[in-house]
Amino acid sequence: MQQIPAVRRRKLGAELRRQRDLAGMTSGEAARRAGWHQSKVSRIETGRSSARPEDVACLLDIYGVRDRELRDLLATLAGKGTQRGWWHDFRDVLPPEYRDFISLETGACRARTMENSVVPGLLQTPAYARALTRSVLPRLGAREVDALVEVRTARQAVLEQDPPLELHALLDEAVLRRNVGGEQVMGAQLRHLAEAARMPRIRLQVLPFAAGGHIGVTGSFVIFSFPLIADLDVVVIDHLTSSLYVDRQEDLRAYSAAFDRLRSHALSYDDSLAFISGIGSGNDSWIGSGNSKGA
Structure with a gap:
């Protein structure tokens, strides 16, 4: 997957963390529900690692985010738009x-x-x-x-x-x-x-x-x-x-x-x-x- 700039990773990670907080979950709980190690959620939220569009979709499902416009925007930040544009x-x-x-x-x-x-x-x-x-x-x-x-x-x-x-x-x-x-x-x-x-x-x-x-x-x-x-x-x-x-x-x-x-x-x-x-x-x-x- 093509890498996206650090600025977009940080923006994406910050918003995913905000959605997790709104859902009342810890990063550990989110990781368990996704079947990941907690460090993966942490790296995504801090912008140290890129998140694939499917990773973003998985987390938003866990957090109960149904807003299509928001989901599409975050998928674009994860690289969906760069790949398909x-x-x-x-x-x-x-x-x-x-x-x-x-x-x-x-x-x-x-x-x-x-x-x-x-x-x-x-x-x-x-x-x-x-x-x-x-x-x-x-x-x-x-x-x-x-x-x-x-x-x-x-x-x-x-x-x-x-x-x-x-x-x-x-x-x-x-x-x-x-x-x-x-x-x-x-x-x-x-x-x-x-x-x-x-x-x-x-x-x-x-x-x-x-x-x-x-x-x-x-x-x-x-x-x-x-x-x-x-x-x-x-x-x-x-x-x-x-x-x-x-x-x-x-x-x-x-x-x-x-x-x-x-x-x-x-x-x-x-x-x-x-x-x-x-x-x-x-x-x-x-x-x-x-x-x-x-x-």
Whole structure:
């Protein structure tokens, strides 16, 4: 079985322990009912060992958990989604970190993202994604580039699923000014952003250069939230060759607070839409008020 990141093991283990406590059982009693050694339950609950989806199902049966949505979510954390998701077909071109990112994104109910360099993947046009991939990974062949663009496009299905992922994106003005792929590609991308900003489950706000220095300039990040269990939230920070998963509650609170502060510096939803449309039409003279009335 493919290993899942430690952050997901810890999240899964903590929730299984919570369910055991709600059932009024000791780890020893749970282990006896499952026919396991007590150390197996302990290793799963502390995140030291991975749990197979069937192990999770066994424990949830013992604890009397019948909620299908919760069971499916915990099975996904155990690796079910990683094994069976559509992205598994692209495992020859996707590194494990990217596959796990997609797995988290697919299972999340909300994503809050701060981007200071490029358009978020969920909002990229195929032409923009292709140009960006070629620039960032110039050594890739045409087949690999095509596969990565297909993955980027397929990921966007979460915005139309039932229920759709709720996306709140804060975009530094540099994202809109950076000419990726040439004037035609960038113009189409800006128009696509303006269309996305009108969708009910997507909220876009622009952090204009006029806002000055802010915490977002230190790096982009994504906060994923999951249905039913707030403690499963996780922050993902991308680096050149890997991704950092942050799940400590104090860190989650810090990133959530940072996102809220950035919202206060950003343009309102309506002003952000006007700003994006203005750049897309070549009207660079538009300057927003800088408030966040729509936030």
